[in-house]
Amino acid sequence: MPRILVPGGRGQLGRALAGLARGKAVTPGRGELDIADPRSIATALDRLAPEVVVNAAAYTDVDGAESDEEDATALNVDGPRALAAACRERGIRLIHISTDYVFSGEVPGGGDPATAPGLQPHDPTAPVTVYGRTKLAGERAVYEELPEATVIRTAWLYTGVWRVIENQPGSDFVATMIRLESERETLNVVNDQWGSPTYVSTFADQVLMLLAAEKAGRVDARGRTHHVTGGGRATWFDLARTVFQYLGADPERVRPCSSDEFPRPAPRPRFSVLADTWWGELGLAPMRDWRRDLFPGVSFLASQRE
Numbered sequence: 250m251p252r253i254l255v256p257g258g259r260g261q262l263g264r265a266l267a268g269l270a271r272g273k274a275v276t277p278g279r280g281e282l283d284i285a286d287p288r289s290i291a292t293a294l295d296r297l298a299p300e301v302v303v304n305a306a307a308y309t310d311v312d313g314a315e316s317d318e319e320d321a322t323a324l325n326v327d328g329p330r331a332l333a334a335a336c337r338e339r340g341i342r343l344i345h346i347s348t349d350y351v352f353s354g355e356v357p358g359g360g361d362p363a364t365a366p367g368l369q370p371h372d373p374t375a376p377v378t379v380y381g382r383t384k385l386a387g388e389r390a391v392y393e394e395l396p397e398a399t400v401i402r403t404a405w406l407y408t409g410v411w412r413v414i415e416n417q418p419g420s421d422f423v424a425t426m427i428r429l430e431s432e433r434e435t436l437n438v439v440n441d442q443w444g445s446p447t448y449v450s451t452f453a454d455q456v457l458m459l460l461a462a463e464k465a466g467r468v469d470a471r472g473r474t475h476h477v478t479g480g481g482r483a484t485w486f487d488l489a490r491t492v493f494q495y496l497g498a499d500p501e502r503v504r505p506c507s508s509d510e511f512p513r514p515a516p517r518p519r520f521s522v523l524a525d526t527w528w529g530e531l532g533l534a535p536m537r538d539w540r541r542d543l544f545p546g547v548s549f550l551a552s553q554r555e
């Protein structure tokens with residue numbers, strides 16, 4: 250495993266990378282490495298001399314970005330550009346993390362989201378939110394500064410049970426469903442948005458697997474964008490019901506509803522299913538079905554409650 254520096258190291262992905270990289274990853278918070286400040290980037294890279302930077306820092310408040318484009322641009326575009334330039338100057342490998350929000354959120358050609366093929370890395374982008382537009386501009390800025398960088402897009406990340414058990418800051422959909430199961434008799438969850446639930450530790454493991462394979466000279470993913478998410482697909486309603494089921498609660502307490510019932514400042518994508526035939530061509534195993542990642546944690550929590 251190479252020596253890794255993870256800006257945004259106290260966020261959801263940063264924590265997962267820190268837990269898995271076994272001392273090989275340095276995961277500073279914003280106070281120690283501020284990607285909006287080129288001097289902070291230069292100081293960190295010179296002091297820590299990593300072989301690889303995995304950029305997990307971002308402006309991730311999708312709704313907040315709609316009224317805060319300036320800060321979203323500073324973090325999602327200018328910061329990654331400065332990071333890529335600093336990596337280029339020092340010969341450091343850069344993996345930059347991005348999102349399904351770079352796509353329009355609709356099925357290309359208007360097909361059925363339950364069965365339409367997943368979006369490939371080379372499919373046309375067309376973001377409709379400030380978050381999505383800034384993340385796409387950030388991808389482009391990274392490649393402009395460092396064409397050998399790699400962008401990895403993911404979607405529907407969750408920490409879930411472990412965020413609840415370890416009392417980690419922030420929230421995610423699975424952690425929220427676990428909390429609501431004990432607070433509400435019934436809840437309505439949208440059943441018209443499709444994606445692939447992605448357990449953050451398994452995603453982090455995929456990133457580390459790529460880096461280990463590159464270090465061993467087995468693969469070379471430089472200069473290419475990849476998609477990495479959990480296998481299979483679901484609606485948020487499917488995911489919520491499955492959480493209830495694995496908790497031993499009655500899944501019927503979760504009721505389906507439409508996105509129109511939950512208007513948000515930033516429209517949520519109806520179709521976020523990502524696919525990547527290139528990942529397999531690299532010889533890297535894709536993530537397993539999302540249920541297999543969800544089950545161990547949630548059933549463990551259920552057993553603790555008995």
Ligand SMILES: NC(=O)c1ccc[n+]([C@@H]2O[C@H](COP(=O)([O-])OP(=O)(O)OC[C@H]3O[C@@H](n4cnc5c(N)ncnc54)[C@H](OP(=O)(O)O)[C@@H]3O)[C@@H](O)[C@H]2O)c1
Pocket residue numbers: 256257258259260261262263278279282283284285304305306307308309324328346347348349384402403404405406407419
């Ligand atoms: N969560 C998802 O469902 C999802 C889906 C698709 C893609 N992604 C992408 O995955 C990546 C990681 O997301 P995540 O879920 O781990 O997000 P997260 O938990 O919000 O973590 C982002 C981290 O970036 C830090 N940060 C903010 N401004 C910074 C700055 N100026 N300098 C350095 N760090 C700064 C934040 O620190 P503070 O807490 O101090 O602000 C936070 O710890 C992002 O690129 C995101 O776009 C996430």
